[in-house]
Amino acid sequence: MTKINQVAVVVPAAGVGRRMQSAVPKQYLQLGHQTVLQWTLAAVTQDPRVAHVYVALHPDDPYFSELECQISVPMTGLHGGATRAASVAAGVAKAHADGFAWVAVHDAARPCLSAGELTEVLDVALSDDVGAILALPVADTLKRATPEDRIAGTVAREQLWQALTPQVFPSEALLAGFAQLGVEHPALTDEASVFEALGQAPKLVVGRRTNLKITLPGDEALAQLILMQSHQQA
Ligand SMILES: Nc1ccn([C@@H]2O[C@H](COP(=O)(O)OP(=O)(O)OP(=O)(O)O)[C@@H](O)[C@H]2O)c(=O)n1
Numbered sequence: 221m222t223k224i225n226q227v228a229v230v231v232p233a234a235g236v237g238r239r240m241q242s243a244v245p246k247q248y249l250q251l252g253h254q255t256v257l258q259w260t261l262a263a264v265t266q267d268p269r270v271a272h273v274y275v276a277l278h279p280d281d282p283y284f285s286e287l288e289c290q291i292s293v294p295m296t297g298l299h300g301g302a303t304r305a306a307s308v309a310a311g312v313a314k315a316h317a318d319g320f321a322w323v324a325v326h327d328a329a330r331p332c333l334s335a336g337e338l339t340e341v342l343d344v345a346l347s348d349d350v351g352a353i354l355a356l357p358v359a360d361t362l363k364r365a366t367p368e369d370r371i372a373g374t375v376a377r378e379q380l381w382q383a384l385t386p387q388v389f390p391s392e393a394l395l396a397g398f399a400q401l402g403v404e405h406p407a408l409t410d411e412a413s414v415f416e417a418l419g420q421a422p423k424l425v426v427g428r429r430t431n432l433k434i435t436l437p438g439d440e441a442l443a444q445l446i447l448m449q450s451h452q453q454a
């Protein structure tokens with residue numbers, strides 16, 4: 221039975237974190253008293269419309285079963301895939317099978333998601349014909365580089381945004397898009413790109429610069445500062 225006005229969150233957490241060069245996959249790095257993934261799981265359950273969390277894991281993940289995850293809704297671990305899109309598709313398929321008409325996809329590597337961002341992107345998406353994503357208008361001048369790391373030119377930044385997550389879409393439409401385009405499609409680096417490829421235009425919702433994706437060495441220290449600051453104020 222379809223769950224009305226309830227959202228399933230899909231957390232792709234099956235990456236190996238090559239760019240991070242860390243001893244453990246970045247989603248299991250310790251930030252203060254808990255791991256990146258534990259912070260993220262707490263962050264995505266800050267809205268009462270979130271009714272279930274699906275976590276896509278690397279098949280050889282030895283860490284998740286050891287994690288203490290005290291979240292307020294049921295959580296299902298499942299095997300992700302060779303690409304982020306494959307991992308997302310696996311989670312969305314399970315959520316859809318369980319009756320969730322809407323999914324919010326949020327990177328495990330983004331632990332600093334605020335309650336306000338989550339509520340705002342859900343508000344907009346659930347009342348939109350296509351769906352919505354958190355994003356940030358580009359604030360810096362953008363340069364295109366030559367292979368020798370020299371400036372080849374400046375990219376006009378009017379109407380340029382950088383995509384964040386959560387990205388919130390109807391589960392059936394997202395699954396159909398993945399099936400049509402293929403989860404190995406190199407252009408599918410986020411869920412919105414599925415709808416763009418099908419000629420649709422998801423809504424952009426302004427997020428916060430603190431909602432960073434831990435990607436490169438040093439990002440984890442910044443994320444920890446943000447989390448310690450935001451939870452001291454709580
Ligand atoms: N096959 C994959 C690849 C990535 N992800 C997840 O997608 C999110 C964003 O991907 P990214 O930052 O690229 O993570 P990694 O792929 O782990 O990083 P890298 O590209 O540096 O290896 C992460 O939470 C990651 O765990 C996933 O679930 N399945």
Ligand SMILES: C[C@](O)(CO)[C@H](O)COP(=O)(O)O
Nearest residue numbers: 304327383384385409410433
């Ligand atoms: C989904 C995403 O976080 C939006 O910016 C981004 O596309 C993920 O890219 P990655 O290379 O898989 O980290």
